Amino acid sequence: MVQIWLVELLKGMGKLFLHPVLYYLVFLAGILGVMRVKRERKNFHIRAQDAYFELRQVFPLGLVVGMILSVVVVTAGITVPFAAILLIAGFTLLWSLTTNVRLMSPVYTVGAAFFTIILLAENNWSIPLFSNAFDSISDKVYPSVVVVLGLLLIAEGILIFKNGSKGTSPKITKSKRGQSVGAHEVKRLWMLPLFLLIPGDALQLPFDWWPVFHLGANEYSLILVPFAIGFHQQIKGMLPNEAIELHGRRVIVLGVLISLLSIVGYWYPLLSIVVAALAVIGRESLALITIMKDDSLPFYFSKKNNGLMIIGIIPESPASKMGLKTGEIITKANGVLVRDEKSFYEALQKNRAHCKLEVLDTKGEIRFVQRALYEGDHHELGVLFVQDEHKYKEKIG
CATH class of the missing domain: 2.30.42.10 (PDZ domain)
Incomplete structure (x- = not known):
């Protein structure tokens, strides 16, 4: 049994490099770095960090957090339909086209995939090339997707708290009175790889090469999925590290709350719909509260009479x-x-x-x-x- 798991882990890790989201995140992080450098040169005639800074933040901490969550997910036997994996990747690409990095948060990508699965199952719709994956989903609610959403929210909060305040970008903006004042901005992308158990043989076509193994009478596939986590915050009224760490703690609390509530969905599946909606509303509310709080404070980076x-x-x-x-x-x-x-x-x-x-x-x-x-x-x-x-x-x- 141990040998089977080791082989499947190695195969699942190898297939990570076939996932388009991995390369797309690298591309987007490079674009963010170039745009930041151009703005900083415009404001200060010099850049604060080099253009590769955002790219260097994509992997290290996300890999560590992802592996820890993978142990939790696989040990708990949390299974996710392959249709959800496809939809999450699709919504990651779709939301990125809005150019709003914050919308690449798991609450928006995984949440959208969850509600789309319900809609597709109710109407017996399918997607070309992946009909086998979508035909395998029934009209039931999948609480496991909401459990993964809660865990990813916790991971997002940890990444914001630990990495979000690192290398924030200074910028010059205008106050309501037209005076030049300073602010700090962070636009960050992280890649969080997560091992997921895919039930049944949904990967057989068009993925005949994918490893499939058995645990008892059940059949599973093990896949390492690169989840994108996007973050954007502008700070005018506080020190950037204090504001971002506060925001990170709030996201962690929300993630813990959603994770606990999502477990109840295994006994009351319809509650999972409410919890998923609560996750989206809660995450959006945190962003709104942060913006409103910052706007209510006087500008921290402004001209001082004493220096x-x-x-x-x-x-x-x-x-x-x-x-x-x-x-x-x-x-x-x-x-x-x-x-x-x-x-x-x-x-x-x-x-x-x-x-x-x-x-x-x-x-x-x-x-x-x-x-x-x-x-x-x-x-x-x-x-x-x-x-x-x-x-x-x-x-x-």
């Missing part, structure tokens, strides 16, 4: 090596009070070999940082500020 607000730090720059952080305020440079970028860079020129800064951190406490400057170091230390009004107009003009 220069840092909106971003270039990785591997002198500022990064000095330990400067987003949201801190530089009050003095080389002993000179600074109130704008001009006075800041003039103060730096007083000593081109050494830089000493007085900084007001995000807790309101003063600290001092200093570093020797070397030939080849970034001439502006690698610090991004909210631009002066005339400089911002020049950059967008």
Whole structure:
């Protein structure tokens, strides 16, 4: 039995590379990176992260979370009809065409697939080339799909909490009064591979090569499915890491609630429909609440009378090596009070070999940082500020 499982696991992992969603996510992540770099260069004449940053975030954490969830799903014997896998992939591609990355959240792709399965089964509809997969579904409700939806919601919350605040992108925007203010934005795609048990022989045509094995009198196929998880949030009124981690915790709580309720669907299948709808409404409500809360707060990244607000730090720059952080305020440079970028860079020129800064951190406490400057170091230390009004107009003009 152990040998059978090991063989099927290896075969299922190998077939992951035949799934189009895997390559589509890589393509979309590359597009997001290029678009972000263009916007950052427009705002600051320099990019904060390289264009491959989003691409590097697609796999690592998602692979770990996916393998943990796979153990839960396979151990619990949760089976999902192959028709659901096909529809999830289809809706992932469809929602991506809206250019709204957030709609690639599992709650929208898996949720849409769940309700579509019910609609297809009720009307005895099928899809060309995959008629065998859709003919195998009955007119019953599949609570297992909602269980997977709840688990994926938990995974989404973990990814947002752990990875969402990493490398958020600074941007210049306008307040309602037309003043230049700063904000942070994150557009992220993750790939979460999940082993699923497919009941019966739905994969036989047109997938004759797919491994099929038996557990007792039941027949199953083991497939490794790449789920897409999309996330988009713009933060104006808080530190980006605090806002994103708060949002991640809320999504985790929603995911736990949906997972617990979805289990009841095995005894009361019709309740699964209510739980799936609750998942969609809940996830959309969290997004709306986050936007409304952020809009109600004053702009965090705005011009300050007591110094220069840092909106971003270039990785591997002198500022990064000095330990400067987003949201801190530089009050003095080389002993000179600074109130704008001009006075800041003039103060730096007083000593081109050494830089000493007085900084007001995000807790309101003063600290001092200093570093020797070397030939080849970034001439502006690698610090991004909210631009002066005339400089911002020049950059967008």
